[in-house]
Amino acid sequence: MHEFRFEPVELPPAAQELRRQVRALIAEEVARGAFNPSQHTWSSFDADFSRKCGERGFIGMIWPKKYGGHERTALERYVVTEEMLAGGAPVGGHWVADRQSGHQILRNGSERAKSEILPKIAAGTCFFAIGMSEPDSGSDLAAVRTRASKAEGGWKISGTKVWTSSAHRAHYLIALVRTAPKEEDRHAGLTQFIVDLSRPGVTVRPIYNLYGGHDFNEVVFDDYFVPDDMVMGGVGKGWQMVTGELAFERSGPDRFLSTFQLFLESIRQVGPAPDDRAANDIGRFIAHVATLRRMSTSVAGMLQRGAQPNVEAALVKDMGTAFEREIPEVFRHLIPTEPALGPGASYPELLGMTMLQAPGFTIRGGTREILRGIIARGLGLR
Amino acid sequence: MSADLLKTIDRVFEEHCGKGVREAAEGGAWPAGLWQALEDVGLTTAALAEDAGGSGLEFGDAMLALRRTAYHAAPVPLAETMLAGRLLSAAGIAVPAGALTVAPVHGADRLEIARGASGYTVYGTARRVPWGNQCAHVVVAGECNGEAMVGLAQAAGMAGSVERNLAGEPRAEMHFKAAPLIAAAPLADAHARMGAEGALLRSVQMAGALERSLEYALLYANERVQFGRPIGKFQAIQHLLAVLAGQVAASSAAADAAVEACRESPDGFMVPVAKARIGEAAGRAAEIAHQVHGAMGYTREHNLHYVTRRLWSWRDEFGNETHWQMRLGRMIAAKGADALWPMLTGV
Ligand SMILES: Cc1cc2nc3c(=O)[nH]c(=O)nc-3n(C[C@H](O)[C@H](O)[C@H](O)COP(=O)(O)OP(=O)(O)OC[C@H]3O[C@@H](n4cnc5c(N)ncnc54)[C@H](O)[C@@H]3O)c2cc1C
Numbered sequence: 001m002h003e004f005r006f007e008p009v010e011l012p013p014a015a016q017e018l019r020r021q022v023r024a025l026i027a028e029e030v031a032r033g034a035f036n037p038s039q040h041t042w043s044s045f046d047a048d049f050s051r052k053c054g055e056r057g058f059i060g061m062i063w064p065k066k067y068g069g070h071e072r073t074a075l076e077r078y079v080v081t082e083e084m085l086a087g088g089a090p091v092g093g094h095w096v097a098d099r100q101s102g103h104q105i106l107r108n109g110s111e112r113a114k115s116e117i118l119p120k121i122a123a124g125t126c127f128f129a130i131g132m133s134e135p136d137s138g139s140d141l142a143a144v145r146t147r148a149s150k151a152e153g154g155w156k157i158s159g160t161k162v163w164t165s166s167a168h169r170a171h172y173l174i175a176l177v178r179t180a181p182k183e184e185d186r187h188a189g190l191t192q193f194i195v196d197l198s199r200p201g202v203t204v205r206p207i208y209n210l211y212g213g214h215d216f217n218e219v220v221f222d223d224y225f226v227p228d229d230m231v232m233g234g235v236g237k238g239w240q241m242v243t244g245e246l247a248f249e250r251s252g253p254d255r256f257l258s259t260f261q262l263f264l265e266s267i268r269q270v271g272p273a274p275d276d277r278a279a280n281d282i283g284r285f286i287a288h289v290a291t292l293r294r295m296s297t298s299v300a301g302m303l304q305r306g307a308q309p310n311v312e313a314a315l316v317k318d319m320g321t322a323f324e325r326e327i328p329e330v331f332r333h334l335i336p337t338e339p340a341l342g343p344g345a346s347y348p349e350l351l352g353m354t355m356l357q358a359p360g361f362t363i364r365g366g367t368r369e370i371l372r373g374i375i376a377r378g379l380g381l382r
Numbered sequence: 383m384s385a386d387l388l389k390t391i392d393r394v395f396e397e398h399c400g401k402g403v404r405e406a407a408e409g410g411a412w413p414a415g416l417w418q419a420l421e422d423v424g425l426t427t428a429a430l431a432e433d434a435g436g437s438g439l440e441f442g443d444a445m446l447a448l449r450r451t452a453y454h455a456a457p458v459p460l461a462e463t464m465l466a467g468r469l470l471s472a473a474g475i476a477v478p479a480g481a482l483t484v485a486p487v488h489g490a491d492r493l494e495i496a497r498g499a500s501g502y503t504v505y506g507t508a509r510r511v512p513w514g515n516q517c518a519h520v521v522v523a524g525e526c527n528g529e530a531m532v533g534l535a536q537a538a539g540m541a542g543s544v545e546r547n548l549a550g551e552p553r554a555e556m557h558f559k560a561a562p563l564i565a566a567a568p569l570a571d572a573h574a575r576m577g578a579e580g581a582l583l584r585s586v587q588m589a590g591a592l593e594r595s596l597e598y599a600l601l602y603a604n605e606r607v608q609f610g611r612p613i614g615k616f617q618a619i620q621h622l623l624a625v626l627a628g629q630v631a632a633s634s635a636a637a638d639a640a641v642e643a644c645r646e647s648p649d650g651f652m653v654p655v656a657k658a659r660i661g662e663a664a665g666r667a668a669e670i671a672h673q674v675h676g677a678m679g680y681t682r683e684h685n686l687h688y689v690t691r692r693l694w695s696w697r698d699e700f701g702n703e704t705h706w707q708m709r710l711g712r713m714i715a716a717k718g719a720d721a722l723w724p725m726l727t728g729v
Contacts, residue, residue: 004631008638019729086723267719274715276708283707286714287658290651290726291636298635312631319628375627376620379600 004312004378006294009301014072015079022083025056029089037088038261039344041357042095042254043215045169047125050093054124058084059098063106068119074304078297082253088261092166097121100248101128101174105194108233108241113194117172129167131175131195131219132242135160139370141176142186142239146221148177148193154227155179157193157201160220165364167204167217172196175221176238190238194230201225211341211356244308249365251299251313256292256320258361259327262354263289266331269347278334285330288323292316311378314371321361321368328354387423387443388450394419395454404688407457408550412516417458417481425451427477429464434471445586445641452590455688457551459483459513461583466521469576472647473532473567480518483537484576485511485556487700492573493524493558495531495566502526502533502566504558512699514554515541522558523572530573533566547695549688578648580700581657582640588660588696589630589637591689595671596630598686599623602675619674626670629663636660650713651725654706661697661706668693 030037035046053059061077063069081099084091102121105113120126137143146159157177167173173195180189195202201224206214233241263285270278295316302309328351332339339352362368376382398416407413420426424437428444439447444464451460459481466482486493486508493506504522514520520537523530540561541554569575603614603623613619640656643649668690672679679686697703714722 004627004634006631006635006638008642016729019727082727264719264722267715267722270715272716272718274711279708279711279715280704281707281711282714283654283710283712284658284662284703286710286722287636287655287662287707290639290655291632291659293726294635294639295632315624315628315631318624319632369621372621372624373617375624379620379623379627381600381603381614381620381623 004315006298006312007301008294009075009297009304011079011297012073012075014076018076018079019083021056022058022080022089023087025052025058026084026087026089035088035090036345038265038350040088040090040261041092041258042085043092043165044090045092045166046090047093047169049090050124050127052124053084053091053094054122059094059124060102060118060122063102063118063122067106067114068122070122075297075300078252078300082257082293085253085257086260093127093169094121094124095254096130096166096170097126097128099252099254100130100245101172103248104174104192104232104241104245108192108237109194110229110231112229113232117194120171126172127166127170129164129170129173129197129219131161131164131167131173133161133163135162139367141242142190144176144178144190146175146177148179148191148226151225154225155193155231157195157221157224157226160218162207162218163216163364164204164219165216167197167219168206168214170197173219174232176242179235179238187239189236190242191235192232192238192241193226194232195221195224195226196230199224210359211353243310246366247299247303247308247310247313249313250317250371251296251303251309253293253296255317255365256289256296256323258321258357259324259354260289262331262350263327265347265350266327266335269331269335281330281334285323285327292320292323296320311374314366314374314378317365318368318371318375324361325358328358387439387447390423391425391447391450391454394423395451395456399454399456401685404455404457408546410544410552413457416456420451420456420458420460421479425460426463426481427467430467430471430477434467435477441645442641445583445637448583449586449590449593449637452587452692453594453689455549455591455594455685455692459517461587462512462517465576465579465583466519468579469521469523469532469569469572470534472575473569473572475532475534475565475567478519478534478564481513481516482519482521483511483513483517484521484523484580485514486523486573487511487576487580493522495522495524495526495533495563496560497526500562502531502563503560504533504535504563505560506558508556508558510545510547510553511541511556513552514556515544515552519564520556521576522563523569523576526566529568530571531566532569532572532576533563535561535563547699549691549695551692551695575648577700578650578653579644581706582644582648582653584696584700585640585653585656585660586637588664588693589633591692591696592630592633592660592663592667594689595667595686595693596623596626598684598689599626599671599674602678606676606678613674622670622674626667626674629667629670633660633663633667651710654710657701658703658706658710661703664693664697
């Protein structure tokens with residue numbers, strides 16, 4: 001049996017100073033009216049804010065200086081990301097590039113990819129999207145059908161990706177593509193490519209989501225040419241890389257703080273002297289978030305030590321997303337209001353917006369059912 | 383903590399805590415052999431500082447040891463002895479040998495301490511005192527002319543009627559009528575501190591019992607065959623166990639965090655977090671562990687009930703989830719939402 005030990009980690013001494021710096025940046029931006037924290041989640045896009053994060057050294061924190069990074073530790077980066085989320089900062093522009101794409105490029109990209117792309121990501125001016133899902137390949141990711149065939153000096157990609165968040169605002173995406181016919185081992189023959197979205201042969205079309213917003217897209221490749229040096233980690237290594245990426249994608253504070261702004265706003269609405277029921281529900285969420293934070297920090301510590309905590313990450317995401325989804329469901333009982341459509345300028349709108357976003361929490365980044373399957377495998381049941 | 387200590391504990395339970403001892407304990411017999419063995423390996427004084435008679439363990443390690451004894455569903459007042467000892471030593475009173483308990487622990491029960499010519503005495507009734515009928519001494523918390531104090535009293539002869547919690551652990555009504563205190567000393571917020579330390583130790587115990595419930599459920603899921611395969615191969619069972627594992631892991635993390643924060647004295651934020659979070663996990667986990675075990679788990683034959691009956695008891699002792707959640711909720715509401723994140727991060 002796998003033992004799930006969420007070992008305690010000690011945050012680095014620099015954490016306190018970093019917290020102060022991030023809080024100061026957010027306070028400055030809020031003071032000058034740049035954004036309203038309660039309206040934002042980690043998927044909110046704001047290129048200007050991303051650039052400021054880059055200037056202050058909050059992106060690519062753990063990468064080498066020669067690629068624009070800051071050679072800090074994974075735990076220091078963790079502290080910055082959780083502060084951004086708790087403060088309601090619109091980090092959606094650079095989030096994916098900082099959380100996973102840049103990391104992949106650093107470990108598996110060519111020298112050209114590293115030296116051309118990483119400094120731009122770290123500067124907060126270059127954004128990434130994730131090209132994994134397809135119309136016929138969701139949870140069953142190895143079923144992707146987008147294909148690449150060898151061409152002179154590179155590869156030609158054809159096929160369709162869907163649900164590609166931010167593809168219309170990103171400069172690049174990393175696409176998981178079949179480069180050899182399916183064999184007995186379904187995980188063989190898959191390769192990841194860095195796709196420059198400004199080049200011809202790729203079309204991005206909006207798919208409007210549940211709340212009527214344009215966040216994700218359909219991305220169609222038609223004989224799109226990728227040079228050899230934009231292949232990641234070698235032909236046929238795609239599956240290993242994708243699974244390695246998931247621990248980064250799944251365990252972070254973004255998997256339990258998506259509705260934190262609604263939580264804070266709800267506490268404000270309830271006021272300083274809650275009745276028993278409201279006090280009880282608020283207290284319960286506090287106990288949950290304190291525990292989740294402890295677990296998520298522990299996974300950050302494992303990543304820093306170079307471990308592959310895929311099962312622990314799945315566990316934190318499963319519990320974290322359940323927690324996020326419960327927040328609107330509980331506060332709608334405590335605060336007499338009706339959810340309203342709108343960007344979140346008032347409490348009813350914030351509640352309404354969160355409700356319409358909530359179904360995605362337990363789907364994106366691996367569905368709840370898939371995560372429970374991973375945990376069960378970790379328990380030795382599969 | 384050294385893996386050796388865990389092994390030692392496992393061996394003690396293997397040798398001294400068979401089914402016969404457990405059943406006899408539930409019937410009212412004192413498990414003298416088990417208690418002696420725990421004393422011999424230094425566990426009964428493990429939570430004390432070395433200069434207060436402790437066995438030299440770090441507090442965190444002492445709590446891991448306590449957790450392991452709960453994993454073994456120990457039918458002895460080890461947590462109570464640790465708690466009583468910690469209160470005494472915080473007040474500068476020498477800790478006596480033998481099993482100890484604390485009072486008052488139930489509902490609105492309060493005790494009065496009075497100072498007379500021949501020393502301190504204690505008055506009042508304390509209900510559901512854990513192991514009150516089987517401990518040598520009881521540590522009482524109460525007020526003496528408005529000052530919070532703790533005192534040490536003989537427990538023998540003080541217990542009236544004895545109830546049992548769901549796990550069959552004795553909970554005695556104790557009547558103090560000018561009972562003389564062997565020693566007494568002021569301790570700030572003595573009664574609240576007793577409650578908070580009690581909640582901390584129950585949280586640690588629940589974390590241990592939860593671990594065992596998961597282990598039992600996994601064993602059974604791999605062993606029990608229906609429709610030609612182990613039930614653990616069914617996705618529905620796998621998902622139940624995944625949820626159970628999550629509850630256990632969360633409890634473990636919450637217990638660790640609370641222990642870290644409470645080395646010196648109970649922490650006003652982390653104790654409520656742990657007792658509330660783990661109390662909730664206890665109910666959810668026990669439900670799943672039983673569902674996976676089918677009728678077998680509904681028997682006294684299988685050992686699952688030794689841990690689940692404790693979980694169902696302990697979650698309501700020293701304040702249930704609602705008690706601690708309301709406290710947390712009120713604290714944050716009064717300070718304002720903006721105080722929450724600094725409280726979570728300590729900055
Ligand atoms: C807001 C949002 C943003 C997203 N952004 C991106 C992105 O940027 N890039 C990207 O590549 N993808 C993205 N996705 C797609 C996401 O990764 C997929 O939606 C997800 O992997 C599930 O795939 P699916 O939607 O095809 O559902 P399906 O796989 O068809 O699943 C449908 C249902 O069946 C269940 N199911 C499937 N297989 C099993 C099984 N073996 N056992 C039990 N139950 C099963 C699922 O749990 C689910 O409940 C995004 C999705 C959302 C909602």
